[in-house]
Amino acid sequence: MKYCLPLFAVLPLCACTWVEPSVQGSAVTLVEAVHVSHCQALGSVTSTTKDRVGIVNRSEEKVAQELVDLARNKAASLGGDSIVAQGPARDGSQSFRVYRCG
Secondary structure: OOOOHHHHHHHHHHOOOOOOOOOOHHHOEEOOHHHHOOOEEEEEEEEEOOOEEOOEEOOHHHHHHHHHHHHHHHHHHOOOOEEEEOOOOEOOEEEEEEEEOO
């Protein structure tokens, strides 16, 4: 039983979302590359978040959402209003291109 206690302490953390979009980041949209052909490219951002807590993997959906929220926040600080993922998330990291489509 005493060996299970650390596991029970970590499990609730696996469901937590640690990243929230900022007010400005909430206005940034994740789009497909075909939707930015008329937009101004502003650069790239890379998001990184924890994909595991201790030995426990976090939910892929929660990790993916946090990566997008982080990218949206960073894109807003660059003056962007759209982001395009540059491939799948890997090991808690993902890159995005930032655009101003206005």
